[in-house]
Amino acid sequence: MQIITDPAEMQAIAENLRLQRQLIGVVMTMGALHDGHLSLVRIARKRAGIVIMTIFVNPLQFGPGEDFERYPRPFEQDAALARSAGVDYLFAPEPDLMYPGEFRCTVDPGPMAERFEGSARPGHFKGVATVVLKLFNITKAHLAVFGEKDAQQLAIIRRMAADLNIGTKIEAAPIARETDGLATSSRNIYLSSQEREHATALFRAIRHAETETGRGRRDLSAIAKEGLAIVSSVPGSSPDYLCFVDDDTFDPADQAAPGKAYRLVMAVRIGRTRLIDNWRFVCEGESGTRNT
């Protein structure tokens, strides 16, 4: 595995790989790698001949008072994990090379970026879309694998790729979960052992929605309200949002209609740690729902 820190060098390597007719897959991360990231690499490995992983804690997507400084940066450990997962190139640029003094242009991802994670974190998705577009251009990837855990991010990246004719195929990887259902996240390490236990309430709310929609209920707002009661019942929890949305537009959804895909999305603070999770389902026929 080759470690590259200069965007121009990475771009030249990628151009050369394309000239050699190599299929390039990219997995973009902010480091602090866990099983979730490695599952993205496994998908990229299956689909592409060359796998590039990027590690960059992107200052543009952190708001004031967020955990940019505190964000874990265990680079040596990450590099070892990337190597053993079969990454060919690890691109880990310096912030000054990604955002030099003269940097001005950013991507406006539109209205989908303003709700949920976007309203809780103003400017977050503008930062994400901007760095993702830069990383597409630097790595010249044919395909990119993103985790479904950040479902709104995935929807925005898909929208950007389509709207701006980016030409990189976007693949979604299912959410990796701990044995008790908690979605794997770099932020889980901030949880105390008691908070870690309370954090399973998010998955219990998902299970509840799965059971209720499976029984044929379509009153999504009411099911979401019940989910909210589940996550609110644990000590130290403070939900930011928990509701169903249309899976393409992220518009809030009250009632499920047959043939349409929805997503239960949530962000809940457990102690000082903000966790997100989601669950997608497709409403089927007259009386049932199917998990996907």
Ligand code: PAF
């Ligand atoms: O999901 C993440 O880790 C980041 O938002 C991404 C896509 C690497 C952009 O910085």
